[in-house]
Each structure stands twice: as structure tokens, then as C-alpha cells.
Amino acid sequence: DTEVTQTPKHLVMGMTNKKSLKCEQHMGHRAMYWYKQKAKKPPELMFVYSYEKLSINESVPSRFSPECPNSSLLNLHLHALQPEDSALYLCASSQLGGAKFYEQYFGPGTRLTVT
């Protein structure tokens, strides 16, 4: 099973709203990632969690706040976003060790529109 699930599938929010994106995986992966993807561009790394601890923050604005409650769940809390933050937000996971640690598996994404 290589499934990563994300909810919601679509989200429209105003610039003063607070919302959260959710991601779940049951592959036993101990690394989880948030990416942002704009149309016709490759995914852009935002955050990496290793063993439920934030290990990489790619200089993401503080209006994006990640959280990893346990080894299967990853959240992205959104507050005071800008219209230019509208994008497809992708969650991914991978092993931290083993022969295939470099293979990242992506969820279907949340299409976010900021109005």
C-alpha cells in the first residue's frame, strides 16, 4: 500500500480565515513532507518532518504552520493567507532508512484558492 490521503480535496478561504490541511499515511514512513505546486511547475518543498520533528523549513512564511501530531498524521495550519498562496498543496512521505528511503510518495493534493 503506497497511499497518502489528503483532506479536503478543495478549499476556498478568505484572507482573514484560519483553516487546516490534513494528511495521513499508513505505510510506516517516518518522514513526511509538505510541498506547494503551481501550475506547470515542479513541486516546491516547504517543510520536512523526521520522526515527528520539524527538520527542514524552506524559509516558508509564518502564515503557514505545520504540525505532526503522530507518525501517521501531518497538518498544515493556514492563517492570513494571500491570493498568491493559491496553489496545489501536496503531502508526501518516505522511509527514513532502508533501501528505498529516497522514494517519496505523494497524496492527491488540496487545491487551495485564497480570495
Add this chain to the structure above:
Amino acid sequence: DQQVKQNSPSLSVQEGRISILNCDYTNSMFDYFLWYKKYPAEGPTFLISISSIKDKNEDGRFTVFLNKSAKHLSLHIVPSQPGDSAVYFCAAMNAGNNRKLIWGLGTSLAVNP
């Protein structure tokens, strides 16, 4: 500086024929390479990977070839099917550098019936 380059923005092939997608890289420290397929408004789907100690990896209709001396890899899809029509991303990783994937800009493949 684009460390992973996919120089063909698009490719069109006939159903049943071979599709060859190319990727060049500049960083000799990359030790793993991956190919992903992406449909519009969906997440990338992992297709196949290869480590730098190998020169070929095959999985069903998909084969990846790595030429380290030329810093070039290619994805072969045989036979191509209409459902293969998607954007294909090449990505590379230096495992000693935070395991961050470095992505190409993608090649849009159209397989015509």
C-alpha cells in the same frame, strides 16, 4: 541554476510506439534519480527510480537508463498507451544534502491513439 534539466517541454508519440523522455543533470553528487508522472490537479505518482551505482532499472513497461559520465538519464515507456499522457518529472537527490529532491521542469507527453 537549474541542476536538473528536462530540455523537451513536450513530446508526442503514437500509441504502441516507444516514448523516450530525457533528463540531464549538473551535480555529480546526486546519487538517486526518480521519475514521477503527474495528471492535472493531482499529486505526482512515483514511477521508477535508479541509484547512481546502476545503469538500468526496469519495471514493467518502464525502464530508466543512467549514463553517469554524460550526466544523463532517460525514461523509456514501451509500448506507449493513451493513459500515459501526462507530465513527467525527473528528480534527483544527494542523500548527504538533507535528502531534498531537486526537480526538473517536466515534459508533457501526449500519446495519440
